[in-house]
Amino acid sequence: MEAVEIEAWCKRKQLAYGHAVVLSDVDPDVTDAVLLSALSQVKVFGKSEIVDRCLDVASKTQLVLIKTSTDLRNQTAPDVVGLPGEAGPWPAHVLTAPAENDEFQSKLMSFLNAEGKTLTDVGGLLQPSPLDVNTALIHAISSLVDKCNTTSVDSQSYRKLRMFSGVKPTPNGEEEYDAWAEQTTHLLDEWQCSDNIKKQRIVESLKGPAADIVRFLRVQQPTATSYDYMQVLETAFGTTESASDLLVKFRHTYQNVGEKLSTYLLRLDKLLHCIFRKGGVALSDMNRLRMEQVVRGALQQDMIALRLRMTHKLREPPSFSELLKEVREEEDMLQSRNDSKNPVMSQSVTPVSKSAPEQEVDPEVAKLKKELSVMKAEMLSLKAATIASHPDTQISQPEVPTKPPYKRNATPQRSGYQEDKPGIFCYRCGEDGHFKRECEGEENLLKVNKRLIKLTKKSGNYRGVQ
Structure with a gap:
């Protein structure tokens, strides 16, 4: 590798020339531990670090780029590095930055001497003018403007919570407590505003007995937070069952006959969130409990639940959204498969109905055949009625031809x-x-x-x- 290529390599890795060492002719089987052990014996390098490796096509060996903790421009580096009798030696190439800065400084000093100036005079020219604005002040103002804009956007996009009064039965246009508390608890974590604004938004969605309870709390405890508001509402309107009772209820919730697995999953998750609000389950355990109850409480003949029973131990419990999506996709697939069977059955009957018009007959003959079939049906019905009303005639009918003896010997005439x-x-x-x-x-x-x-x-x- 040429010196120009090594310099480009150092630039790509953002490595200074004074701290760069390149080892050549390194066997690809040599590990980093062996290289670091050999480099640690060279005190000039200080603490070394392997930055990169590349293949030398000509020699079929590797070039290793080493970063040293010491500046090697004023040091004497060894020509080879290795472990005697074990590995190496490998040629070491030390790169130094070109002395362009020294040449520029000497040229600058000779020029200033010719002009009768010093470096102090040049420094005065390079100082910023008094009209320049402080950069730190610009950044501070910009950050303040961003915060103000964020607050205003949040206020503009805010949509009021649904109304809740605590009246039973729930009036039209209001939410039941469980649904309202679930939505409010979620939004309290999402809103990026002060707690006073959160309390104001909660109060805006309350009326009737619920608003009275929050007003009493504000009088008794002026420093109450928004979560204190939710806690007192939970005490007044939430379920009186404890977290352990709700957990037992959750364990005994089963899928009904004819109920889809996705609907059963929604019922389970609603009850599971009630347990979470009561502090009966940790957030990290919700996915596991949900999957265990789905496997245990689903119907035995449900095909989707059968697959979940076979595969749930082979992977991590999915989240509610992932599990619901998976169940609904399989339900749609089964429904579409059942719907596709009906057209096939109807198509098999279609050729039978189409075969009748193919036999072209005289309309008069077809009409007579139809009337003949009707007459035959009437004759059969009359005969059946006769046998049912006169059972004795059924026995005597076979003897009718044998009664007149003279007809048996007579010449048969039609x-x-x-x-x-x-x-x-x-x-x-x-x-x-x-x-x-x-x-x-x-x-x-x-x-x-x-x-x-x-x-x-x-x-x-x-x-x-x-």
Whole structure:
């Protein structure tokens, strides 16, 4: 490494030339402890410190930049540094600042002598004029202006607290005590103003019995602080349960059936903050207690709670906002997954409804088929009513064909068969004396429809066998 490069290295590390030493040919395996041990044996260096290392590409070794506690410009430094028989030796390069200042001073003195002046005369010219403003005074004024601007911005951005009176039931436009106290306690820590302004803002949000209690406190204790105001309001309107009772209640708060885990988490956190205001739990333990109760009190079949039970011991307890965000994201993911199943089910039914229009038929034939199906349904209902009202006929009906002996031996004719059983005709061709399964003729739905209509009008209110 050239001297120019070493000087640039010192400038990058903001190291003075008089306190810089560069060791070359250092093996990369040599540790800082070995180097410091070798440097400590050179008393000229004083207390040494390793600033940086870089690789010498040519020799495949390292260059080490050392910072010494002594100024080496007027000292005699050794050429090599090392531990005899153990490590080294490594060449030591000491850099000294160029003597430009000495040359400038000699030139300046020769010039002043030629002009008949001294350094005192030059010092008078370099003194600031009386019109120059003190820099410290400028900084003080600037800091004061910044403080004033900060106070004014805080006053302008202030929004009044919500009203609280302590009346039961809570009137419209007012807050319950727990919600009001939670908000006020948080803002008391955030407001960057005096305690008198904090007390004024608390009084502005009170009316009725709550304002009377604070007014009584101011009379009895004129030096009361804003936190004293909150303490007396907590005594008057807060829960009468102690911190230990609230902690037991917190331990026995469980998730209801049908309740989301995020809603259960909000209920737990509200109760946990009540315990915190009572001094029953430290701020550093709130995340741990919240997670333990969520794992213990959530429903066994809740999928999100099941995952929390499996992973809560593998990491630090998250904060309330982190846990609520994680739970809500998983709830939305499960909800979207359930919603995506409904369109799939509806799409599977859609082709069935679309297949009907593909079969193009004659409108007249479709109308007749529809009327035929209605007639069949009416016939079945009439038959069922007959069997229900006359159970004996169900037994005698199979014996009807065997009663007239002369018909069994007679020549089978469809006309005679029609006279015995007027309701029997073919549902395919409309002719009498045979069934549809025995028909060999052409289909005539118009005739079948007319026969069914005529049969329905003729039977009227059919009451079975009389």
